Amino acid sequence: xxxxxxxxxxxxxAPKPDTAPAxxxxxxxxxxxxxxxxxFVAHRNxxxxxxxxMLGSAADAEDVLxxxxxxxxxxxxxxxxxxxxxxxxxxxxxxxxxxRTVKRRRESxxxxxxxxxxxxxxxxxxxxxxxxxxxxxMMLVLESLAPTERAVFVLREVFxxxxxxxxxxxxxxxxxxxxxxxxxxxxxxxRRPRRAASARETRAAVxxxxxxxxxxxxxxxxxxxxxxxxxxxxxxxxKRAALRPVIGAGKVTRFYFGGSAKVDAVITTEPxxxxxSPALAVYxxxxxDGVMALHVEDAxxxxxxxxxxxxxxxxxxxxxxLTLR
Numbered sequence: 001x002x003x004x005x006x007x008x009x010x011x012x013x014a015p016k017p018d019t020a021p022a023x024x025x026x027x028x029x030x031x032x033x034x035x036x037x038x039x040f041v042a043h044r045n046x047x048x049x050x051x052x053x054m055l056g057s058a059a060d061a062e063d064v065l066x067x068x069x070x071x072x073x074x075x076x077x078x079x080x081x082x083x084x085x086x087x088x089x090x091x092x093x094x095x096x097x098x099x100r101t102v103k104r105r106r107e108s109x110x111x112x113x114x115x116x117x118x119x120x121x122x123x124x125x126x127x128x129x130x131x132x133x134x135x136x137x138m139m140l141v142l143e144s145l146a147p148t149e150r151a152v153f154v155l156r157e158v159f160x161x162x163x164x165x166x167x168x169x170x171x172x173x174x175x176x177x178x179x180x181x182x183x184x185x186x187x188x189x190x191r192r193p194r195r196a197a198s199a200r201e202t203r204a205a206v207x208x209x210x211x212x213x214x215x216x217x218x219x220x221x222x223x224x225x226x227x228x229x230x231x232x233x234x235x236x237x238x239k240r241a242a243l244r245p246v247i248g249a250g251k252v253t254r255f256y257f258g259g260s261a262k263v264d265a266v267i268t269t270e271p272x273x274x275x276x277s278p279a280l281a282v283y284x285x286x287x288x289d290g291v292m293a294l295h296v297e298d299a300x301x302x303x304x305x306x307x308x309x310x311x312x313x314x315x316x317x318x319x320x321x322l323t324l325r
Contacts, residue, residue, distance in 0.1 A: 014069030015041050036073050039083045045321045046084070047091045052322075053154045054095040056115035056139050058315050060102060067094040085165055092151055092169040099147045110237030112245070114305055115139040116312040117274045117291050118320040124276040125199040130324055131276030133158045136293040136305040137193045139275070140232075144191060145184055152177055153184035159324055193303065196277070197296040203271070203278040205296040210269050210280060213260070218253050225249040226300035231256075236309030239290070252304065281316065282306075288316060 015037055040047075047068060051061035068090045080086045106113050115136060125131050132138060142150055151170050155161040163181070167174045196202065205224055212220035231252045235241030246255045260267055265284040272281045272291065280292045291313065295303030307313065 014044070014065045016044060035077060036075070039077075040069060040072055040087065043084055043087050045323045046325065047087055048320075049322045049324065050088060050091050050154065050159065051095045052118070053133065053139075053142070053158055054092070054151055055099055055102065056143060057102065058116045058118060058320065059311075060098055061095075064091060064094045064098055085161075088155075088159075088161065089165070089169040092155065093171075096147055096151050096170065099150065103147060110235075111241050111243045112232050112234055113143075114232060114234035114307050114312075115143075115275075116315070117279075117293060117307050118322070119316050119318065120273050120276050120322060121319050122273050124322060125202075125273055125278060127276065127324075130322060131199070132196060133324075134275040134322065135196060135277055135295065136275060137196070137295045137303050141188055141191045141193075145187060148172070149180055149184040149187070152180045153188060156181050157185065157188075193295055194297050197299065199278060201299060202294065202296045205299060205301055206271065206278045206280060206294055209294065209301060210271070213256065213267075213269065216257070218257060221253050221256070222249050224301055225252060226297065226302045229300075229302055229304065231304040231306065233306040234309050234312065236311060238310060239308035241306070241308055276322070288313060291316065 044065065047065055048061055051064040052058060055061055055064070068087065071090050071094075072087060075086070077083070117136070118134075120134075124134075142154070145153060148170055152166055155166045155169065156163070161169075163174045163177050166172075166181075167177045170177065172180070197205070208224040209221070212218075212224060227249050228247070229249050229252050231242065231246040233241035233246075240259075242255065246252050263284065266286075267289075268283045268286070269280045269292075270283070272279050274291055274293045277293060279294060282289045282292060290306055290308035292307075293303075293305040294301050295305075
């Protein structure tokens with residue numbers, strides 16, 4: 001069945017799991033809800049995860065969910081055999097449309113563009129498959145794919161969607177989808193980081209990093225950084241950030257301590273969990289300045305991703321629920 005793209009201007013915003021609207025009562029006397037709303041709410045976290053994996057932006061993912069909801073409420077559910085698959089199909093199509101637009105917008109982004117970080121529950125870090133797919137390092141690799149390649153890769157490799165269903169979502173033949181998936185897989189395999197350390201090992205490295213910058217000890221910082229470590233920072237043209245990658249343990253150490261010496265404020269850090277991995281929140285005089293995700297291999301930090309752009313820090317007060325199923 002094809003997607004019925006019928007916009008409903010008078011429809012309420014896409015409901016969240018705890019805000020499903022009640023409609024009268026059911027025959028047993030309890031609250032009744034609209035079937036379309038029940039189904040959407042049941043799969044909302046999955047749909048958000050799909051959209052975020054494709055876009056790298058929570059704000060854009062939320063917009064995609066709104067567009068998905070507007071189309072979903074116009075669907076005749078009696079004609080839908082698999083509601084979950086149908087919703088994923090709509091979400092993928094809307095995310096693809098938006099991805100093509102934001103790709104052009106990101107080409108003129110000031111400085112380095114990093115994915116919008118998500119505050120996630122600690123137990124997400126224990127889900128190796130989910131944490132790896134959502135990591136900053138992996139999201140940047142996905143950013144190097146063409147829009148259709150990214151959609152196919154995400155649906156197949158991350159969410160284990162069948163080729164026929166992917167074909168329906170991206171409007172390609174199953175044979176073409178197999179070719180795109182193979183090409184995207186080779187592209188990602190050639191660029192993806194080595195498998196990250198466990199959550200426990202990453203927490204240990206994060207704590208060593210935190211201790212080194214708290215005590216102002218350059219050697220301690222050098223000891224926890226891999227020789228080829230790369231620092232990427234995103235200020236969005238609003239906050240000061242390196243316009244190009246800072247590469248090498250010595251350069252990263254000098255960049256950090258040189259920059260912090262110029263800050264007329266007390267710098268403190270707190271452990272947090274971003275995109276399913278242990279990370280740090282950075283504060284200046286008690287106010288959130290940014291968040292730093294880290295990629296750890298063999299007990300050493302190989303990647304630092306510092307997001308300072310205020311527009312990308314709006315989800316740092318509430319955990320985002322993510323799921324692959």
